[in-house]
Amino acid sequence: MSDGGPDAGQALPEPLPRYLDHLRVERRVAARTLALYTDALTRLARGAAGLNVPLERLQPHHVRLLLAQLHGAGQGPGLSPRSLALQLSAWRGLYRWWGRRGGVALNPVDGIRPPRAGKPLPKALPVDQAVALASHSAQNTDPALAARDHAIVELLYGSGLRVGELVSLDALPSADAAGWVDADDATVHVLGKGHKRRSVPVGSHALQALAAWDLQRVSLAAPGEAALFVSSRGTRLSDSQVRSRLKRLALEAGLPTSVHPHMLRHSFATHLLQSSGDLRAVQELLGHASISTTQIYTQLDFQHLAKVYDAAHPRARRKTGGG
Structure with a gap:
């Protein structure tokens, strides 16, 4: 059933075919780029038809509405911020070209930006996997390497150190030491970002x-x-040697994911926040200059709580049966 706008197999309204010819013949864009622009302009024409607004009369608020529709779920997942940026680029190019030929007086896409892509959440190991990795790290056939690897994993996961902070540690405190462990005081002293x-x-x-x-x-x-x-x-061990060692240890331990040093730092922060709920304390322990950097772990904590809720709460899920 058609929505009244251009669809697969239907010709695009003018001047879209002429603009695509301009891209293909004069600009000589790659076939893949031309296909992406064709798709974007088809969406534009379909959206304008759905609003019952001719392309030459489209206004910025129409463009924002079309963008919101593409970003929304609709019948399925909406377009990502990256895909929306491509749509806007194609639309903006069309109106810029059209305006130079006197077809439109206004480029309705100018000044409109796609929604910002959210920062990916850091990946943290479940507690049982972190413990399994720590246990396996002590099982090397070489007792010296086993002891070293075990201490590295326990310190990365137990104190949330950055890998650079870990490899900078000296065996004994000194005036030149970037960091050291005070076993008597159960404290590790490190030199973090910004020489803090x-x-x-x-x-x-x-x-x-x-x-x-x-x-x-x-x-x-x-x-x-x-x-x-x-x-x-x-x-002295290097950052890359620690990364390589952790990756191998995780594989040997049968973990379902590759492990890097920062993942253990994320695990430290996430598990600590889940247990204590004290965001300020986690900020201090991680050495974050701003609380906003630490707040990303509250999202991970919420995900954890949501999973617990879905699994345990009687009202979490709807009944599948009738009645």
């Missing part, structure tokens, strides 16, 4: 893992090496 120092509590599991690593470190560390965490060559 902060101190973060170290949990009992991480302290035990660090103590075990301290006994093994002497067998790996090169003479005079200050780094807390060293490679099999005895020198």
Whole structure:
């Protein structure tokens, strides 16, 4: 059933075919670009027909309405901000070309922007997977590497360190040290972004893992090496080495997702917020300069609560049966 506007198999109203010819012949755009512009202009013509407004009389408020319709769900998921930006680009190009030829006095698309794309939520491991990774990291056949990997995972997950902060830690405090662990005080001192120092509590599991690593470190560390965490060559571990190691450990542990150091930091923040609800405390522990940066974890926390609600609350889901 037709909505009165152009549809598949129907000719586009003028001047759209002439504009597409201009793109193909004079501008020599790629076939893929031409197909995308054809689709965008078809949507424009269909939308204008649905509003019963000729293309030459379209106004900015009409364009905003069409944009909202494309963004809305309708019969299915709406267009993404990126796709909407492409629609606007095609429409704007049409009216700019049309205006140079005296067809329209106003470009109704000028100044209209697509909705901003939301920032993707950080990925955090479920608690059981984080614990499984920590347990598996201690199972290397080489006792020194097993102790090192276990201490790394426990410290990343237990204290929410950035990988750069972790590899910058020295085995002993000194005037030149970027960071170190104070086992007596159960605290790790780090130099974070903006050269800002902060101190973060170290949990009992991480302290035990660090103590075990301290006994093994002497067998790996090169003479005079200050780094807390060293490679099999005895020198300070790099960011990329830690990332590669975590990815391998997650695969060996049978986790369904690849793991990187920042995922353990996200897991630390998410699980802490779920338990405490104290956003300010999480901000301080993560070393975020602004609370707005930390607030993204409230969205993750809400997702967690929503899943619990859907699974447990008697009013969460509608009954599938009649009556």
